[in-house]
Amino acid sequence: MKLLGFTAALVMTTGAAMADMSVKLGGGWDGRKVPAGQHCRLHGGNGAxxxxxxxxxxxxxxxxxxxxxxxxxxxxxQNGGHGRIAYPVKGATTDLPPLPGMTARLPGGAKVVKAARGTGKYASPGYLPPCSGGKGNRYTVDLRAVNANGKTLAMIRNVDIGRY
Structure with a gap:
């Protein structure tokens, strides 16, 4: 009997750890086109x-x-070319708020893990908003749920956030 109880608990724990993570964009982002004004300052935007x-x-x-x-x-x-940002988890459903671009000072407990790799006039200490000048470049985000030790528990790759 103990063995059956242990097996059932193990299956439930494994099932919970294997839950499928999904994401939905908000705030006018539809995955097809970067919303007006959400591009970099170099091209007249103030993106987040x-x-x-x-x-x-x-x-x-x-x-x-x-x-x-x-x-x-x-x-x-790849690997956060436009920045790597960590958002605190608030539960099984977590809302990631819009965070300002071109700064390392982020609200709500979010942190810059790695600054964007742009250089010169494209340098940013945090997130670099879309900055192709309207050439139709494809912008994406990869999301990883990580534990306190930095171990990845779930991942979603290549979520289209829009073209600009």
């Missing part, structure tokens, strides 16, 4: 990260780490 609702966040997650990328520009196309 897209607000997102993440569901299915696994138990034990402490942070949602977001890698923002420009898939059309190879030097910034």
């Amino acid at each position: 990260t897209p607000p997102m609702r993440v569901t299915g966040v696994p138990q034990g997650a402490r942070w949602i780490v977001a890698d923002y990328n420009d898939k059309s520009y190879k030097p910034l196309s």
